[in-house]
Amino acid sequence: MNIFHHKVNQQEFVSRYFSDKDKCIRLKKGDILLNQHEYNRRIFYIKQGEVIGYLPDTRYPEPIFKGAPGSFVGVYSYFSEDHLSYSEVVAQTPSVVHYFDEDPNALERPEADEFMGFLLNMVVTELSARQHFAARMAQERQKAMNKLIQSEKLxxxxxxxxxxxxxxxxxxxxxxxxxxxxxxxxxxxxxxxxxxxxxxxxxxxxxxxxxxxxxxxxxxxxxxxxxxxxxxxxxxxxxxxxxxxxxxxxxxxxxxxxxxxxxxxxxxxxxxxxxxxxxxxxxxxTMGISNQKWSAGVNVNTTVLEAVAILKSMSGEISLDLQLQENITAIEACHGELVQVWVNLIKNAIESLVQNLEKNRKIKITTREVDKQISVSVEDNGPGIAPDIIDKIYEPSFTTKVGGISLGLGLGLTIVKRIVSEHDGEMRVTSRPGRTRFTVSLPLKQ
Amino acid sequence: MDKLYVLCVDDQPEVLNALENDLSDFENYLLIEVCDSGNEVLELMEQIDTEGDYTAIVIADQVMPGMTGVEVLTRIENDPRFSAVRKILLTGLATHQDTIQAINSAGLDHYIQKPWTREILNKTISKCLTEFVLDKGIEYEDLLPVLDQPVLYEALRKKG
Amino acid sequence: MKQIKLIICILVPLILLVLPASAYSLPGLTIIEQRVIAIFVFAALSWILEPIPIYATSLAIILLELILLSDKALVFLRSDSEMYGSQIAYENILHTFASPIIILFLGGFFLAMAATKYRLDVNLARVLLSPFGSNPRYVMLGVMIITAVFSMFMSNTATTAMMLSILTPVLAMMKEEDKGRIGLLLSVPVAANIGGIGTPIGTPPNAVALKYLTGDHYISFGKWMSFAVPYVVVLMGIAWLILIYSFPSGQRKLKLEVKGHFMRNRRAYVVYATFILTILLWLTDFLHGMNSYVVAMIPVTVFSVSGIITKADLRSISWDVLWLVSGGIALGLALDETGLANRLISRIDFDLMSPLVIIGAASVTAALMANFMSNTATANLLLPLMAVVGTTAGSLAGLGGSTMIILVTAIACSMGMSLPISTPPNALAFGTGMITTKQMAKPGVITAVIGLALSYVLIGILYLTGFFT
Structure with missing residues (x-):
């Protein structure tokens, strides 16, 4: 059976085998097209809407494939020995589905070849789509997992x-x-x-x-x-x-x-x-998770001072130069999370200074209000961040710490970045030996 | 009798005050002085040396602005006049690096962790004092009540 | 305070120097003899008041004698006057630094230093302590016997330091309210103080006494031990009883643990052999003819030759103790050679006094002084005077003369042991902070009183056995 000779385009094929008005099903959202383990001798063609295949007996049902218009569903059970569906197929949106339920062996010879040839193509396409889908799902799951771990850590x-x-x-x-x-x-x-x-x-x-x-x-x-x-x-x-x-x-x-x-x-x-x-x-x-309330009227200077107080014992011989703008406008923010941002930034600065045994170690912390923005910068005179790693510093696993003295008050720059973006803010870093500056800009919302 | 000094250096006045209070048992035998920076303690040692008295022990806090404890102790270690001075580092948070440096270049005699207890502090001072007195050959008789007995016994036994 | 003391120590002798000779009721007193009196008073004052270290006083005595009394004295201070008196050869004064007695002591130092260096002391203590079991009373007896034996050959201070370091862990474990702890602690200085009496080198006063026991009165090392050791045994037994009754221990068992093992190497064997040989030679001078001073040079030489005692060890020798004794010898020398002793003898009539009063007064004075000042300094001051008294007082002659009175006084010098300041062993025990002055004074005074009484018994027995003749 040389199936590859019979090239038929999909439209022709669909109109030939999946256009029977009697063999059409209309589904509302949530209707089940196929139950798991249901006896099935049909191939479904999704004309409109979207269906999703689940394994309903698992603890956390997750989609294993998605049927968009133009795709085929029920292929496995149609061709398998026992004709049992392995998944439950549910309509995700109101859908229109046509089906084909004849025995392919009953078709005439040239027609059968054409039919089988097309089906095989379709199966391969479907298979690869489902594989991609599974891969994407796995990736997403990993991401979700990471997020979960982070938030659990927090x-x-x-x-x-x-x-x-x-x-x-x-x-x-x-x-x-x-x-x-x-x-x-x-x-x-x-x-x-x-x-x-x-x-x-x-x-x-x-x-x-x-x-x-x-x-x-x-x-x-x-x-x-x-x-x-x-x-x-x-x-x-x-x-x-x-x-x-x-x-x-x-x-x-x-x-x-x-x-x-x-x-x-x-x-x-x-x-x-x-x-x-x-x-x-x-x-x-105030920094603790349980106390993360957003409120209007958060004074950025206060959050900076609190962060400094937390780190007082750590800063030791490093001199902290605070240049806070007076009468700074209060913003809507999460007080605790902002403190955490400053703690992280200052702590990083301290660590870069302590570990490199610099002379005249100094950290300058500035707050300024310009152009409806409050910018806070933390600047140290440490050795700086090498250009080849400056892009990686926001990655969760990135670290330059060697001594292992970090106290775990914050979870690094990844969290800082998340918090800053939650506040619709922006973050910049410039670094050269002797001057590394992190700047966080927070918008004043009217 | 020659005067013996114990010098304490820390930038935090409350720590100095606590040290002063905890060292009061030695007050009848030693002179206790506090300094709030490394420079000050070095100056004071110079002055004590000029007057012909002895700095017996220096207790330095590690974390200080300007000169750190290890830096102060290293300076003392490298001054041949003060080779017998017993050096104690007081610290709550010392990195591995500090510790290595303290032992290698500052010739540290003892390491006291914050928060200290009066008992441990007194024991350490008494041991360091005895070693200093024996090292320098200072008359020990008047200091007997504050000296470390086992260290003294061993030295006296060796004299036969 | 110190300045005032120093001024007294200088001013009073100065006044005595410038007074006209007639102010002294000693007819024929020469200028030199007057100077000796001033030096003697200076020595007495500065040893009692201690404005300067006691060994420094000794050096000052020697220097003053060289400048004021010797044939090489400062030229302005010399005179051809009839009343100038007889000078002392400067060599004789300087010889006091290397007097045979000093060499004897040096021999003792070398033995002790080698023994401690090769841990012979600690190891012997470990072996000797084991038969005393764990009954606190007998452990204390063991501690006392070992301390006493060691202090006969080592300095009392080193012995006390060694024994206290052995006792420290046990004392730390005993309960604070347990009186036995005080008793055990006190047993060490008491035994060290008493034990020192046992040999001529046991304690410096004995050596000073030997200086006056020359010629006809010569007492050999062995002879000294023949009467001193039994005396030590009896007095220590009594002291032990006093201590166990004054400070009964609540402890059932007491275990002293001394770690270590005898060193086994060539040098250690040399130390052991030399130690035994020296002591044997000291005890058997009647067999080989070498007196104790000669024998003393054997350990000094052997240990130096074999490198057991190094240059560094030499520097750690207690020169202060040796020089303290030298000063005492020089003081006696001045009294004797200037003729002042004879003048005093001819002038003061001790015959009128009962011999018993003289003995009593001498020994009680010595014991009292020794309680408040250095035992050696006491001996330095009193023994030259006693030598004079001994030869003058005819009443004493029948009882053993100067030998007897010197022995009694020397023993009494070791009875100064009731206060922390009395002896270095007492100071060390007191320095532990576990005993009060009162707790130390009580057994100290009782033991001293009994010790004095026993010394009278001792000379009685010696007299009866014909020791003094």
Whole structure:
């Protein structure tokens, strides 16, 4: 049977075998053309609309093929031994389907050859279409999977940090409350037992904290060492407190003054530390997934400051230069996500500086409002990004980190880019050795 | 008696204050000084040396603007006058690189992790102090209560 | 404070120097003799007040003697006057640095240094401790015996340091409220202080005493040990009882673990052999005729030749201890050679005093002084005086004369052990922070009182057995 000699165009073929008015089915959306395992001796030609083939017994039904106008369905069951359909075919849109249900063997010889030849062509075309379809589906599935993993990572991270923040919040809360309580108790005790004059030193420590640098304090020692018989450590405490020799009358009073100032200073310090801890926790909480609310009136400067607060411990010896434009217009944005963007950018800058052991490591963060846009740039004086990799930096798997010290507060530039595009913003990077700048521009929506 | 100094250097005043408080057990035997930068501590060591006293121990925080702890300690290590000075690095976050550098070029004697406990700090200071005193041949009798006993015993035993 | 002390130490002797000779009620007192008095007072003051290190005082004594008393003294200070007095040959003063006694001590140092270097001390302690089991009382006895034996040949300080390092892990494990911990800790300095009495090189006061036991009064190494070791045994037994009753241990069992093994190499064998040989030679001088000073050069030489003691080790020798003793010897020399001793003898009539009062006064004074200042410095000050008293007081002659009084005083110098500042072993034990001054003082005082009483018994026995004749 030399089937390839019988070239017939599709239109001719369809009009010959698939135009019988009696053999026409009209389907509404959702109608089933073929059930799975249904006995089928028909070949369907999709004239209008779209049908989709599913495997209904799998847990997550996914289309395995798509029938658009001009394609044929039911080919497998028509030719197979048992004539059972392996999939369920459902109309995706209102469709018109013609079918052919004769036994091909019953056809006349030249006609049969022509018919079989065409069918074979059709089968091959259909097969390849379905293969492409399957490949595309697999690809999409992989993409969806990646997305899922990312979002799960984010969710886990969000939950983790939210949990952490919650736990710490309680501890810090109790520490601050007790600190206040302690401070009140000390106040009462001091009022009862000490003179106003001596209490003044405690108040100074408590309210002003440390005012002098260690160098200044050391310079102030001379006036004391000449004066009274005081131990080195007492003089050290006195000068650190900025207490002048004229302020106390005796060595005993000097010692008491130094100790009370130190008590006040310690309280002062604890209060500041508790406040700072609370602030960092708050920032982490706003960053957490659970707290990702969009709102109008987000101040970009505030989000930048929060990001800086989160990274304070990491920045260490790097000097941070903040140039934030005053009275910046509030925008509609997701506060937490913006913080995350800055955290990521600043953290990248810090890492590029730390790992390369630069001298005078510096990061400049600028906010500006121009042309109905707010642009935020993070600039470091690190070694820069090599031109051959600058295009890859937004890929999820891309990393230049070697030491493995990244803390996982953010998920890299991929996320930054996603968040920025969610805000209808744009992102640019320019880099040369000694100056790498990431700029994020966010539109002001009216 | 020669004066022995313990110098602490960190840019954060609260850390310095905590160190000062935690080192108060040594106050009757040593002079404790705090500095807020690497330059200041080097200057102070110079001054102490001029007055003929000893800097026995330097405790430096790693993360500081300007000079890092390892840089400060390396400078001290490379000054032959201060070869006996015991060097302690205090850090909460040290990279592998910092650590290697600290050991190789700064001749680190001890590494204290933040947050430290008073007990560990005192033990470390006492051990470093004993080593310094024995190294320099300073009279140990007056310092006995703050010295590390096993280290001292071994040195005295060796004298026969 | 220190300045005031220093001023006193300089000013008082200066006043004594410029006073007219007639101010002293010593007829015929020469200028040189007056200078000796000033030097002696300077020595006493600066050893008691300690404005300068005690070994520095010794060096100052020697320098002052060279400048003020020797035949090579500063020319302006010399005089042809009849009243100038007899000068001392400068060589004799300088010889004190290498006096046979110093060499004996140096031999001891070499033995101890080699022993510690080759860990003979720790290994011996390990082996000797094992028969004492784990009953805290007997463990303490073992610790005391070993400490005492070692301190006879090593310095008391090194012995204490070694034993304390063995005890440290056990002490750390014992409960803080357990009195036995205090007892065990105290047993080390007590035993080290007592043990030092056992040999002439056990502690510097013994060496200083030997200086005055020459000629007819010569006491050999073995002879010293023949009476001193039994004395140590009895006194230590008593001290042990005092400690276990004052500080009973709540602990059932006590296990001291000492790690290590005897070193087996050529040098280590040389150390072991030399150690044994030296001690045997010291004990058997009557057989071979070499006295202990001569024998002392054997370990010094052997260890240097074999490279066991290196140049670096030489630098770590406690020269301060040797020079402290030298100063004491120089002080005795000055008293003797200028004739001041004789003048004092002729002037002061000790005969009127009961011999027992003299013995009692000498030993109690020595013990008291030694509690507050260096034992060696005490011996340096008191023993030359006692040598004078011993030869003068006729009443003592019958009881053993100067030999007897010197022995009693030397032993009393080792009784200074009640305060942390009394001896380096006490300071080390106190430095652990586990005991209070009071806890240290109680057994210290009781042991010292009993020790003094026992020393009287000892000389009684020696007298009866004809030791002094």
């Amino acid at each position: 969710a886990t991270l969000g939950q983790l940090s939210a949990g952490l923040a919650h736990e710490l919040n309680n501890s810090i809360g109790s520490l601050s409350a007790n600190l206040r309580r302690l401070q009140e108790d000390i106040d009462v005790l001091l009022i009862r037992q000490k003179s106003d004059q001596v209490r003044e030193f405690y108040r100074r420590g408590l309210e002003d904290g440390l005012q002098l640098s260690s160098r200044e304090a050391r310079k102030a020692r001379d006036e004391w060492s000449a004066n009274m018989e005081l131990s080195h450590s007492t003089i050290r405490k006195l000068t650190k407190a900025g207490i002048r020799a004229g302020e106390v009358r005796s060595a005993r009073e000097a010692e008491e003054a130094a100790n009370l100032w130190n008590l006040g200073y310690v309280m002062h310090d604890m209060r500041i530390a508790a406040g700072q801890a609370a602030h960092v926790i708050n920032s982490i909480k």
